[in-house]
Amino acid sequence: MSHVRRTEPTPASAAPFGAIEGTHWIETLNDGSPVLVRPLRAEDRQREAEFIDRLSEQACRFRFLGQVKEASPALLDRLMDVDYRDRMAFVALAHDDGELRLVGVSRYSASGDDKQCECAVTVADDWRHRGLAVLLMRRLIEIARKNGFRRMFSIDAAANESMRELAAFLGFQRRLDPQDATQVIHSLEL
Template sequence: MSDIPHARDDTGPVEKLDGSHWIESLTDGTQVLIRPLREEDREREEDFIHRLSPESRRLRFMGGFKEASPALVDQLMDVDYMGHMAFVALAHDNGKLREVGVSRYSATDEPGHCECAVTVADDWRERGLGVLLMGRLIEQARQNGYRQMISLDAADNEAMRDLADYLGFHRRLDPLDPSQAIHTLEL
């Protein structure tokens, strides 16, 4: 039995299921389930990180590693739906539900501000998944009262630069470290 409910043909690109789960169509017509990250997703999250190319891990985590440490996975799985939020995109892959993308934010020390990140599996890029995941995240941050979202990224991360620009983030190089870019969105 599938964990992803089937969308009807007449629903258009998005079928909202219950307020926290959505079936979304990517630009190529492929459907994914987007929902909040749950503790039961721990193994999927570990597998997702493991499947990322070394370059994707470098860009996402601002450094390289071969395997995610248990402490890193614990940090990524720490979701309380207010100060720490994450949405996963799930799709069927050879009969198994696979994580193909994730967006997340964490509150910063500055009241009303949160830091965000988005990662899409290498084989799922260029299909609009990052835009969909960030859209859900931005909407949730607004609902939770955040006024500003920032993303700290490698300055050479062209995919994030393009996504941030598309979503309306303002970009500047970090004055203390020009190898980093700071993307800021007023919510």
Template sequence: MVTTPSTPATVDSHGFAAIEGDHWIELLEDGTHVLIRPLRPEDRERERAFIQRLSPESRRNRFLGEVREVSPTLLDQLMQVDHHNTMAFVALVHDNGELREVGISRYGADEDGQRCECAVTVAEDWRHRGLAVALMRHLIEVARREGFKALYSIDSADNGQMRELASYLGFTRSPDADDSTLVIHTLRL
């Protein structure tokens, strides 16, 4: 996987229009390109549509419960990103002339300011290309830069894809002492 930092241009060689701010064009394992950048307020509708397109199992894994509709309250919470205590990176691709969200990684700091709970979600049709790894690497880099000591993720014990990703990225796995159906993946920064 190759990360190419980009600077604004009218249209780059991958077909993305001029983009201001931090962003990366990632070359995934299958040769496709995806734009990764911090989540912005104008991504609100993309985030809602992304969650709605996820399978019920993917929504259950992401939210550790059933989410049928994306409520305005949930969307408000997901869009709150201050770039220190909360951070989110969105992955975008062109789909019929529109930018479509195909993945997102995010963290939220604990009250102690030392650790962050993190999550990553990739659309079913974009899995097994290295996108989750790319999204998480950007998140890990920012968490380190912001001075956090650890990232952790609370996941369903039967979520094999998260188990695989967490292991690949160097997270340790332990059972949740309060709920035997959950595990906690932790990465010391």
């Protein structure tokens, strides 16, 4: 995998995002495409719904570990519930026919004790293989460390080869889920 070029973050105006420095970043992906990366905001609810609705059946199955036909209000409520410390999400936005479209999201949520968080990353099917998942996960790992988490993990379908490659690239360890042989657990000491 090649590296993503990064620009300097913009200075933080107000600090509603806790340990996050800057409010948004313009990043250049491996293919030269620019994306705007920033914390998820309440105004992104419709973009999140459209993002999920555009995902392929396989991408939805891998992300939610089951069938999701559309973004229900209850699912959106859960996904939009961020506090920028225990529940965090970054979105990547790109221009598409004059509209800002959500093309990727990474998120974590505190799990069990306050030293662990469960993470997930999803990239739009037409934006895969450009380095976006790596970029979003690096931002997520960085903020999880700043927020005091010591371990990050994800529970993934064993058949999800893209996640296996991403996790290995980022240094996550992989093991079978002892409760479900169709799943694996990727974990990273922070």
